[in-house]
Amino acid sequence: MTNVRDYGNWIEGAWLRGASSVERRSPANGELLARFADSGEKEVDLAVQAARRAFDDRSVWSALPGSERGKAIGRWIDLLVRDTEKLARMEAEEVGKPVRFGRGETEWSIELARYAAALAWQIPSDLVNHAGDANLGLIVREPRGVIGMITPWNFPLVTLFQKLPYALAAGCTVVIKPSELTSSTTLEIAALAKEAGIPDGVINVVTGSGKTVGEALTGHRGVDMISFTGSTAVGKRIAARAAEQMKRVGLELGGKAANVVFADADIDAALDGVLFGYILNQGEECVQGTRLLIEESIAGEFVSKLVERSKRIRIGLPEDPEADLGALIHEQHMEKVLDYIQSGLDEGARLELGGNRLTDAPFGRGYYVAPTIFSNVTPGMKIFREEIFGPVLAVTTFKTVSEAIVLANDTNYGLGNGLWTKDIDKAIQVSRELKSGTVSVNTFLETSVQMPFGGYKESGVGRENGLDGLLEYTEVKSIFIKVGKRAHALPHTAS
């Protein structure tokens, strides 16, 4: 048995024990991994007050030179690098993913922080001479204030690092509510920030459920903005509640991405991209390539090759260094995925592969679902329309480019899509017409710290990463300065 981790909340640079706790057991084998404080409104209020004090005292963080904040984030990064292996293992254990993906996630989080730290050195500002020598206009960006961050369980570190270092670089202070299932790495990185010399109160973490801690954070008057990643249903609720106080929101929500494969594609590359796209992170991913739209003339051969390759996917426990696919996050979620599979069968899709839970040793005590492929999927089916969040691929055929575009856009979501063709004109035309924040051409799940990430339609509001990711955490202020003597507006009143 692994050592059970036992955490309090992290408030103003210190651990604060909770009166009660919630347990996290391994979704792969049922072992007890950690206990997190089961907090409520009182702890949220303490954390928000701490973040408020750290923000309002301008000498602590918010009005430091950006370079000072950048350097502090840099020292924190050194500690994240030092502890990469520890963080990667915790992440893998709690999510149920193979450890090499936990490692990749930690390394990518560090990369995001490096970029954000560099941005801190030069927060964009502008200057206008709108009346020649007589005036000076300064357009400055100020940190938004105290940010409430609410994050999910699928990529606990990456979803946090698409927010946290950018908010810190901008000069904000934060209160984070991680998923109650996967809070360890968030608590660990907050404590590392203190070791790096980031002042107390700048990063606070309160653990517990969305219904108590998440709701209290969203409704707290001391919070200026909520930055949320998770389901569209909860995102809508947060947006509605935030609107009551005109609180700013950043929302990274669900997706239903399609990989569109044309007959003129590099088929080997497309097979690889489609396969990786539907099984990465057990399919528990907002940009998962959960739909395959394939040109009819190559559909049969493509699907049988995909099935053959999918049979070679290595399923494993989190500690297995070679595993490709791990366990789903919890039993209810696994049941939900299995219900979607049943709905595919009931609605007339053809099961090409999988469709079952894995019950043989060593997977019987965990929540493992086999890679699953359905063909003959039509747009009316649930598996075409709804976010499944499991290793399930829905295959639909098309005959023309315009039909492919209509099918890809036939969803309430708009986070990402991929397309595969060697025809450059077709690639550009389709990229332009796909209604999603990200389009990948002849690749999939590629990402860059410099490029914004976010959704069209019900996939969200705002952008993370890139310069846009920093600007989300700023307010714009226009300062008008008169140079020289001001001409009287009402001269007859002046004498």
Ligand code: NDP
């Ligand atoms: P949720 O959207 O419910 O959870 C995400 C975060 O929001 C968690 O920290 C959760 O807390 C918190 N939360 C829940 N309810 C509230 C609330 N009323 N106010 C404020 N915060 C709240 O996702 P789930 O974990 O329940 O997953 C359900 C489905 O959501 C998945 O099956 C998947 O389809 C989708 N999802 C999408 C993600 C994405 O990246 N787009 C990520 C995760 C899920 P807690 O869970 O601790 O109670």
